[in-house]
Amino acid sequence: MSIRVLVVDDSAMMRKAIRQILETDLDIEVVATARDGEDALKKDQELSPDVITLDINMPVMDGLTCLSLLFDQNPKVQVVMVSSLTQEGAITTFEAMELGAFDYVAKPSGTVSANMHIVGRELIAKVKAAAKRRRRRSVPSSTQHSAGRSAAAMERPARRERSLIVPDHGYRKVVVIGVSTGGPSTLMEILPHLPADLDAAVIVVQHMPPTFTTSFAKRLDDYCQLRFSEAKAGDRLARGQGVVAPGGHHLVVKKNAMRDDVLIRLTSQPANALFIPSVDVTMHSVVEFFGKKTVGVLLTGMGADGADGMVAIRQAGGVTIAEDASTAVVFGMPREAIERGGAEIVAPSHQIAREIVKAVNRW
Template sequence: MEETPTHSPYKVLIVDDSAIVRGLVTRMLAEDAEIDVVGSVKNGEEALAVMEDGGIEVVVLDIEMPVMDGLTALPKLLEIDPTVRVIMASTLTKRNADISFQAMTLGAVDYIPKPSSSKDLNVGEGFRAELLDKVKAWAEQRRKMLEVEHAAAAAQKAEASPTPPPSEPAPEKPARSEDETADSDGEDGPAGGKANAFRAEMSVEHQQLQKQGRIQRKRFTAELRPRPMQRQQPVQMRPMPQQPQHPAPGAQPASSSADGGHASAEKVASPAQESRAATPSRDPGRLIRDAAIAAGGQAKTAPKVAARSATPSQATRTAPQPKRPVAPPPQKSAAVRQARSGSAPAPAKRMATRGGISLLPEKRIAVDAIAIGSSTGGPQALFEVLRGLNGVRQPIFITQHMPATFTTILAEHITRLTGLKCQEAQNNMPIVGGQVYLAPGDYHMTVEGRGGGRHLMLNQNPPENFCRPSVDPMLRSLVASYGGNILTVILTGMGQDGMLGGRDVVNAGGMVVAQDEQTSVVWGMPGAAAHAGICSAVLPVGGIAAYVKKFAGGR
């Protein structure tokens, strides 16, 4: 506890009929300064009473309980607060795994397998680490989503405010339109103040989040049809402005974006997040992204700092600013030449096209295999991506961080919900085009052989990236078998699994596409790949299937 969290603790409710389990789980969470366990109850009915008081961000919900079980309580909890994140907790049985997946179709966001006995629970360091990671990740994801919603509402108010209602005096509008510079300064002052006050009021303990219908829950469920997502076209995004605008003192540059991958979203969200700018990132994936930027990319906030530090008295310093954009063109051509030669250019050599993320040029490859890696939030993302891959002729290999038994259920749900035949991998299983192969829990899945003799192999080699199954060994084996004819997709998840294997894919001549931050539950794995400079595209989850089909074909 050397560092005190600078943000308010995440509010968590524990629901389990076992007093021993409740006590142990409560203690595990309460030991972390970033978490506040606001309640610990023994059934769903008591959980509903606690939820009525408001303020709960995450519920850890048991399945089998007297009075009201978890599956019955789940929709009632979401009815009280559609934004609450519910994590199902169950022992590792096939029946409970199946119920957990049913719960995810009803609105639960994740699951966590409980050890089969209280003794195992007490000494289960792995369970504790997974519990803390998932509670924090989902609570933080909820806060980010709400910040975007609040900022969007504030922006709409700000946009509406310059237009005077019929009752307002007419002269005000001409006065504003005559002098745009003075007008924008005047508008930013009052409008910005109102917007900031609105956001501050809405963000304190999220007191307004309990209003039904005010904020819609952002989630993926297995039964949902593919829905329109953020439609930014990352590859077509223009580079960051070569010369920052110079607003009046105190005015905020409207076009600056800390993350080019979500330029339009952050134009709205950045004012609401400004007060949190000094707060260290609580997204586990951002640690990897920041490390990658420090190792090989420009600081994402450099243009913002330069713009804010400029004052009227420093007008003489504006001349050197055009020198900054002059350097990237040679870097871009060098990066393109290196990419075309088949090797991934070093991050320091690339042009930072979007807030520190550089994209490799797309290339036409003969795609013989599709590989997908995912972790936290992965099942929902997998369902959405795979629905759009019906008709592909290539085999699809998936490594999802998930324990045994749960992978069996996941394979069944993929088959039922996507129309693609999915199987858990087995030793020496021959590979057939158009089928999906899922790495079983606790085993690394690899591919051996070439041509028609390719087959799957499983092993229990040491975990990589703290995971087994792991994405990296799967990708290495695919490169050895298919060479560069691989299209790899990195979906939502903690850590950086898939980044090193993805680099091998790119070095061999293949391509990598990552899920964007806006639609990721945790932008760890895809963020690591994006900031390593190995991606040809960073896309919302709803656009990944179409991108894959563009290169892999399909009927």
């Protein structure tokens, strides 16, 4: 059965480009296009599509307003935001994801991008992943879906409680989490459940463009008990704190010669890596210093990034956790780790926070 898609964008050129990209896949049928949010609501009601690609900046009714009304009208629909590749676009995109959007694709060169084909493969993959999620999940209550948040995301811990945790920069343990397609929503099912006093530093490597990782790190910091920030060169890894690898750079670590701790270094090498940041690059760097006191976690995503890193961590005596197929939006990365022998533990996303805590407490 074809995946029925409604394409929404105020630019006729963009509607045509997105339609052409999607229709190169035989599993996808674009049932209609819409020029603004109001038009999208009307066509959604008439056609009940499986997935909607939704622009943000539109006249008459913008994407965020449309999104909040869509889920009341069609609770089953999955929405992939198509946003501009700017800091403002990133902030609005994550607001959309808090409202319930499944994932996003960033336009490569502004609101009207003549080169949308650059992200064509990503767009197709995310539309298909969204359709898979629609088929798999039962219909949530209208209140839950309108809010668009998992229970974990809604439980925002108090700042006062977190401020009691004093950062400890001692050289101890580290958790490295790699994730790609479907990652933002999956991470929000896991990271808010990690305690503020977790006896390890946490590094998140999410395949994401440079202008988006700052906003994403702030979003994690708002909703998690751990403190999160976008990693900067020279930052020190700290117990009970998390960092997000910045888009456009690989995150590696090095020993601080002046103290018994570890510093973050950002690099563009290897330049030929399929993804920058790369999960494999970070995992290999981290396990070199932390050895068996490394916890590797590989979540939803296309391809094999992180699979070799998981093998290296397991061979060093560390603990490795891969997301199970039952919850992975795209089972590519976890499957590769499992097939290569790099996954000691395989668990659904809602159990992974508990497995991380257990792994950290082994030592």
